[in-house]
Amino acid sequence: MQTLISPSLLAADFTNLKADIEMVNNSDADWFHLDIMDGVFVPNISYGLPVVEQIKKIAKKPLDVHLMIIDPDRYVEAFKKAGADILTVHYEACTHLHRTIQNIHNYGMKAGVSLNPHTPVSVLEEIISDIDLVLLMSVNPGFGGQSFIENTYSKVEKLAQLIKEKNASVIIEIDGGVNLETGKKLMEAGANALVAGSFVFGATNPHQTISELKKL
């Protein structure tokens, strides 16, 4: 599988968001990664549904929406209406994860499950065949620009092994501290999708940086 690149708009310039969205539209990126934070599940508040709706109007690539919120079932329909194509919820935030996944699929979206750095991939054993994507957090969620947690490489290997054992077809996406160096090692470990925020939007040439990540 080719590397999928999902630039995180959390690190974009919100005073000129349209320009950053156009840059991604015209780049080698595959998706737009949108980080939704509620100030409860994570110690930060980002942006919400009205912003997602506006982004959808000009985005020419699928919206990869990562909900860092408690009890995400309450908002599955709303994010579908706002334009989400892939909806990822946190394992740690769902009491009835299987039902949440069904709910996301019933609305016609791809369903992802995210794991915090401390959560072992083994918790996905009974649900892996029902989901489309696993998002491994390689930083503690809540903020961009943090240092990559090295233990993520072995988590990627364990997850790739689990997917193989179950004969499932699941994208392994990584979020946090991704750059060319960590990205290369992640791909070697078995990842196939990379979220990058500050590495892309903090670069002198974000368009070229996306192409470099894409070539990994």
Ligand SMILES: O=C(CO)[C@H](O)[C@H](O)COP(=O)(O)O
């Ligand atoms: O989900 C996030 C934080 O919770 C961000 O998407 C992630 O941290 C990307 O930022 P960076 O590439 O700057 O590390």
